[in-house]
Amino acid sequence: MIARLAAAERLSCTGAAPCDAIPKSTLSNHLKVLRAAGLIKTIQVGREMINTLRRDEFERRFPGLLNAVLTNIEA
Numbered sequence: 001m002i003a004r005l006a007a008a009e010r011l012s013c014t015g016a017a018p019c020d021a022i023p024k025s026t027l028s029n030h031l032k033v034l035r036a037a038g039l040i041k042t043i044q045v046g047r048e049m050i051n052t053l054r055r056d057e058f059e060r061r062f063p064g065l066l067n068a069v070l071t072n073i074e075a
Contacts, residue, residue: 001030003073005040005053006066012050 005011013027034040039058042051058066
């Protein structure tokens with residue numbers, strides 16, 4: 001999920017988008033954990049939930065960690 005959020009400025013997992021292979025209950029749990037950890041921000045636009053990665057805040061708190069995680073995911 002972090003890699004998907006990092007690749008897109010905003011991610012909405014309604015409909016067929018890039019999250020269609022993930023069961024809704026699993027997706028909901030992953031997003032809840034990421035929100036609780038402060039890694040993502042979710043805003044509601046109508047009936048759609050838009051998720052964004054809080055890259056700047058995370059980078060200030062843990063410099064270089066997010067880039068290290070993303071590099072290891074891609075490898």
